[in-house]
Amino acid sequence: MLNHSQRGEFKSKGYLKIPGLITESTRKLMLDQLSDWVEESRSYDANYGFDTPNGKARFDLEQSHSSDHPRLRRVANPVDISEAYQSVLFFGEMPEVVADLIGPDVFFHHCKLNNKFPGGSTRVEYHADHPFDPHTNDDGVTLLLFLDDMDEDNGCMRIVPGSHKERYTHFKDGNFIGSTDPKLFEQFDGKADSIIGKAGDVCLMDIWTLHGGGANLSKDRNRRMLIADYRAADAFALMPPAVPSRFYRRIVAGKATHIARLREGTMEILEPYPDDSFFGLQGQKAAGEIVQ
Numbered sequence: 001m002l003n004h005s006q007r008g009e010f011k012s013k014g015y016l017k018i019p020g021l022i023t024e025s026t027r028k029l030m031l032d033q034l035s036d037w038v039e040e041s042r043s044y045d046a047n048y049g050f051d052t053p054n055g056k057a058r059f060d061l062e063q064s065h066s067s068d069h070p071r072l073r074r075v076a077n078p079v080d081i082s083e084a085y086q087s088v089l090f091f092g093e094m095p096e097v098v099a100d101l102i103g104p105d106v107f108f109h110h111c112k113l114n115n116k117f118p119g120g121s122t123r124v125e126y127h128a129d130h131p132f133d134p135h136t137n138d139d140g141v142t143l144l145l146f147l148d149d150m151d152e153d154n155g156c157m158r159i160v161p162g163s164h165k166e167r168y169t170h171f172k173d174g175n176f177i178g179s180t181d182p183k184l185f186e187q188f189d190g191k192a193d194s195i196i197g198k199a200g201d202v203c204l205m206d207i208w209t210l211h212g213g214g215a216n217l218s219k220d221r222n223r224r225m226l227i228a229d230y231r232a233a234d235a236f237a238l239m240p241p242a243v244p245s246r247f248y249r250r251i252v253a254g255k256a257t258h259i260a261r262l263r264e265g266t267m268e269i270l271e272p273y274p275d276d277s278f279f280g281l282q283g284q285k286a287a288g289e290i291v292q
Ligand SMILES: O=C(O)CCC(=O)C(=O)O
Pocket: 114, 124, 155, 156, 157, 158, 211, 212, 213, 214, 225, 227, 278
């Protein structure tokens, strides 16, 4: 599906945008499902849905969440509970474009649905994805599927081009902090590209590429995005997955192998973090938590 120049762009910039990769009817199915989850969240006042492989909450609520103003900011592994999400991520164009970059043999690692509400405070600090889930090799892609039009006004992703060729610690004082050093954020902001796109577009990102995203400052525009992590089939985890899916290591292109390929180098290894939420790890409390 991808041509030589698209693959070259991915290699040099660490990311690649592809317009219009899902149909309007598929997008509607995914959004209808999400609306049901948002409705359901009205009856909770703290993170919930502990039926996950590691017992951490599937549904993550922003601090300002209430039954009148539901603020479901993230669903971990929607594929585990929705066929609409399974068909998008396991079949057709998504695995195909990923296999063009890291294939032929690819497995699904995990996914999450980020939901930035208009006027919400949720933001994402600069980080790379590989440090969360280190493997024996780093042939991996994070796929971002836009469920809404996105720009700076509603908190689009910001990606630092070329950063996949560099390495930044995600540790501070010996602890994994889920982001790079906050002192560097301004510098990254000066270099980052705003990933502006239309609903249905996709952005493919190297798992070492630094990225983040501001809050949704708009009055009335949702910013809903599905994020899926895929790895080469010969990459084997160095520790349990941070957000385990019941479909972890499902082959989506090519075939499985039991032979690990190793990349020479060094790698920071985190302890599994107790926080139920990625946002908690980055210092943003969830509903029902006490702000110190
Ligand atoms: O939703 C965003 O703006 C960024 C998402 C992200 O990088 C993440 O959740 O790991």
